[in-house]
Amino acid sequence: MLVAALRGAQRRIATAAADDVARATCLAAVDVLAASGAIVHAPDGDDLVVRAVVGGHGATVGSRLPREGSLAGRVLATGRGETCRDALADDRTDAVRNARIGVRSSVLVPLRGATGEVVAVLAAVSASEAAFGDTDLDLLALVADLAGARLTHALAVAQGQRTLDRLAESEEDFRAAFDHAPTGMTMLGLTGASRGRLVRVNTAMCRLLGRSTEELVGTTLPDWTHTDDVAADEARLERLLAGHERVISYDKRYRHSSGRTVRCWVTSAVVSDDAGRPLHLVSHAIDVTARLEAEGELHRLAHSDVLTGLANRALLSERIAAGLQQRRGDADRLALLLLDLDRFKLVNDTLGHHVGDELLVEVAARLLSVARGGSTVARLGGDEFVLLVEQVTGADDALAVAARVAAALREPVVLGSGDTVTCTSSIGIALSEPGLSAEDLYRHADLALYRAKDAGRDRAALFDDELRARAVSRLDREGRLRRALTDGSLRVEHQPLVDVLTGLVVGHEALVRFPDPEGALTLPTDVIEVAEGTGLVTTLDAQLLERAVADLAGTSTGLLAVNVSGRSLADGGYAARVAEVTRRYGVDPARLLVEVTEHSLLEVRSAVTDSLAELAALGVRTGIDDFGTGYSALAYLRRFRLDFLKIDRSFVTRLGRSARDDAVVRAIVDLAHAHDLTVTAEGVETPLQLDRLRAMGCDRVQGYLMGRPSSLLGPVGPGSERGVAERVQPTG
Ligand code: C2E
Ligand code: CA
Numbered sequence: 001m002l003v004a005a006l007r008g009a010q011r012r013i014a015t016a017a018a019d020d021v022a023r024a025t026c027l028a029a030v031d032v033l034a035a036s037g038a039i040v041h042a043p044d045g046d047d048l049v050v051r052a053v054v055g056g057h058g059a060t061v062g063s064r065l066p067r068e069g070s071l072a073g074r075v076l077a078t079g080r081g082e083t084c085r086d087a088l089a090d091d092r093t094d095a096v097r098n099a100r101i102g103v104r105s106s107v108l109v110p111l112r113g114a115t116g117e118v119v120a121v122l123a124a125v126s127a128s129e130a131a132f133g134d135t136d137l138d139l140l141a142l143v144a145d146l147a148g149a150r151l152t153h154a155l156a157v158a159q160g161q162r163t164l165d166r167l168a169e170s171e172e173d174f175r176a177a178f179d180h181a182p183t184g185m186t187m188l189g190l191t192g193a194s195r196g197r198l199v200r201v202n203t204a205m206c207r208l209l210g211r212s213t214e215e216l217v218g219t220t221l222p223d224w225t226h227t228d229d230v231a232a233d234e235a236r237l238e239r240l241l242a243g244h245e246r247v248i249s250y251d252k253r254y255r256h257s258s259g260r261t262v263r264c265w266v267t268s269a270v271v272s273d274d275a276g277r278p279l280h281l282v283s284h285a286i287d288v289t290a291r292l293e294a295e296g297e298l299h300r301l302a303h304s305d306v307l308t309g310l311a312n313r314a315l316l317s318e319r320i321a322a323g324l325q326q327r328r329g330d331a332d333r334l335a336l337l338l339l340d341l342d343r344f345k346l347v348n349d350t351l352g353h354h355v356g357d358e359l360l361v362e363v364a365a366r367l368l369s370v371a372r373g374g375s376t377v378a379r380l381g382g383d384e385f386v387l388l389v390e391q392v393t394g395a396d397d398a399l400a401v402a403a404r405v406a407a408a409l410r411e412p413v414v415l416g417s418g419d420t421v422t423c424t425s426s427i428g429i430a431l432s433e434p435g436l437s438a439e440d441l442y443r444h445a446d447l448a449l450y451r452a453k454d455a456g457r458d459r460a461a462l463f464d465d466e467l468r469a470r471a472v473s474r475l476d477r478e479g480r481l482r483r484a485l486t487d488g489s490l491r492v493e494h495q496p497l498v499d500v501l502t503g504l505v506v507g508h509e510a511l512v513r514f515p516d517p518e519g520a521l522t523l524p525t526d527v528i529e530v531a532e533g534t535g536l537v538t539t540l541d542a543q544l545l546e547r548a549v550a551d552l553a554g555t556s557t558g559l560l561a562v563n564v565s566g567r568s569l570a571d572g573g574y575a576a577r578v579a580e581v582t583r584r585y586g587v588d589p590a591r592l593l594v595e596v597t598e599h600s601l602l603e604v605r606s607a608v609t610d611s612l613a614e615l616a617a618l619g620v621r622t623g624i625d626d627f628g629t630g631y632s633a634l635a636y637l638r639r640f641r642l643d644f645l646k647i648d649r650s651f652v653t654r655l656g657r658s659a660r661d662d663a664v665v666r667a668i669v670d671l672a673h674a675h676d677l678t679v680t681a682e683g684v685e686t687p688l689q690l691d692r693l694r695a696m697g698c699d700r701v702q703g704y705l706m707g708r709p710s711s712l713l714g715p716v717g718p719g720s721e722r723g724v725a726e727r728v729q730p731t732g
């Protein structure tokens with residue numbers, strides 16, 4: 001009788017422990033990766049069974065899928081993690097199922113048991129494409145590793161269960177299994193005089209508590225439970241005895257004989273007799289002290305900015321979402337202050353990164369000191385900070401907070417080196433409104449920040465009706481861009497690129513044009529800004545590349561320059577596309593120039609470097625556009641192995657105004673040549689500018705003087721538009 005009851009309890013413990021572990025693991029995965037959901041798959045015959053699910057997608061516990069043809073099955077078989085960028089286009093996984101449960105991208109890692117064998121697969125999922133990167137794979141592996149301790153416990157419990165099943169049905173056999181279990185086990189008596197006293201304990205538990213069997217048997221829970229956990233323990237026992245629950249898992253702290261706290265993951269079940277009277281409380285405990293500490297650290301890492309210790313983007317998003325959810329009246333609003341240090345990049349570049357870091361840490365401290373209670377201070381990366389303020393009464397209140405912040409930051413910072421730097425800030429402010437999402441609030445603050453910077457920095461700007469109107473127009477532009485990208489109405493204009501020495505047209509630059517509602521062609525700057533912001537720029541660049549190469553195929557000689565956003569390069573695949581398109585049209589890749597703005601390269605991303613190297617390997621020439629506007633040093637640009645640079649129009653326009661203005665351009669030309677880069681000057685409008693550039697040894701010129709962008713791809717080389725050659729001849 002007793003054995004049967006014990007087995008029943010043991011079986012319940014085994015299932016509950018395993019399910020709890022699976023669920024806790026999913027929660028940790030969602031938390032650490034900021035994923036929209038997580039799933040644990042366990043093998044069952046030829047199938048996989050969903051053991052736990054967290055998040056709003058359509059997977060359900062207990063549903064099955066074949067191991068074959070699923071990524072989870074693959075991870076189970078190989079023991080290696082996998083990332084799926086687009087489940088609808090990845091033939092390693094079932095697109096139909098993924099579409100049904102609303103999973104578009106995922107990252108999967110194995111969950112391992114005590115001896116390292118793969119026992120299940122943990123997946124973090126998202127409804128959007130390419131939501132996870134390489135670091136997410138590493139983070140998830142860490143989560144899986146931490147889950148290992150609990151998993152070991154669950155497995156040990158299940159193992160104990162199996163041992164019991166296999167053994168003859170005798171009480172001695174149960175005792176043997178109990179005594180030799182690898183996890184700590186205790187049995188409390190629940191009847192008569194033994195009530196609440198320890199009647200049996202195994203060696204693993206003795207080790208965990210640092211006491212012998214003799215010392216332990218006959219004692220009660222409070223004798224070896226952490227004082228703060230005694231009440232919770234008693235409440236749990238009440239619940240179990242009242243029959244509300246038959247088995248429960250929980251975190252609990254024990255007291256080791258040395259006085260040290262041992263944190264355990266415990267599963268308990270009541271063993272009852274046939275009449276349902278409780279006889280014993282059997283508990284399994286596993287020491288997870290080290291793991292929990294690591295988990296805490298991981299949680300901290302996942303939610304804070306490493307440099308400053310402030311909240312990071314993930315935590316901020318949670319706080320904004322939570323803040324917006326509270327019902328607020330007109331005089332209780334949430335204010336988001338988005339803050340950017342003016343010219344921080346200059347400090348970083350001239351004084352070095354360690355000084356930049358020192359400054360950021362100091363800024364963080366000052367923000368914390370002026371933030372009022374209940375505010376969240378976050379760093380989003382670089383020199384971008386956020387102050388999220390609760391209970392703001394209105395615009396004036398928010399502006400007052402901004403003024404305090406600005407004043408605190410304006411105080412000079414004395415660096416460790418003894419040097420002093422002074423740093424002002426630009427602040428964009430947005431207030432919550434009914435129906436606003438967290439993204440909206442952030443976008444509003446971002447638009448306001450733009451305005452603050454535009455107005456000359458060192459000031460705060462509020463998102464208001466004017467900006468709202470601009471946001472609407474932005475949406476309108478986005479709509480037009482999307483339409484143009486799908487209906488093929490994009491147009492291209494070409495502007496001649498002229499060799500300074502020969503005066504001959506050596507090629508053209510392709511510039512995109514958008515048809516506007518009246519059928520006229522719109523210049524791209526506004527639209528490109530929208531494209532960059534929405535990620536549509538990748539599609540735009542791909543379409544332009546296709547056009548450009550098709551145009552080149554129609555002419556026999558000459559170069560064609562295309563503009564490419566750093567985003568297209570960072571996404572990877574651009575070089576492969578160039579290779580494919582040039583092959584398809586039979587065009588020599590060496591006729592292609594790829595222009596990337598200096599701004600896009602400031603954030604050195606290895607993916608960009610890789611793309612540039614791949615393009616170089618194809619024979620494509622790469623260069624920096626708008627050079628001089630992004631404060632980058634030439635030496636720093638050298639690591640990109642570029643072929644040319646284009647001096648920004650703003651420098652060309654100032655030529656001839658002062659000796660100093662000329663000297664800047666001359667320095668750029670000389671330095672570029674010292675680094676074997678070809679120099680192009682853009683925006684050349686006057687013969688005087690051209691003369692100066694020629695005298696400085698500039699290689700190529702482009703501008704209205706030589707030719708405006710036009711829908712015609714003009715001829716190149718000798719015989720090219722005579723007008724051009726004439727205009728390029730030295731004057732006077
Ligand atoms: P950009 O690459 O610096 O292109 C030069 C811009 O200066 C063009 O403006 C051109 O029309 C204009 N320009 C040329 N010569 C002169 C001159 O003598 N005086 C003056 N005042 N302006 C001159 P546009 O066509 O409006 O292009 C603006 C920017 O849009 C481009 O600047 C480029 O960064 C971006 N862009 C254009 N096409 C594409 C594209 O296909 N992909 C990407 N990612 N960006 C593009
Ligand atoms: Ca360009």
Ligand code: CA
Nearest residue numbers: 625626646682
């Ligand atoms: Ca340019």
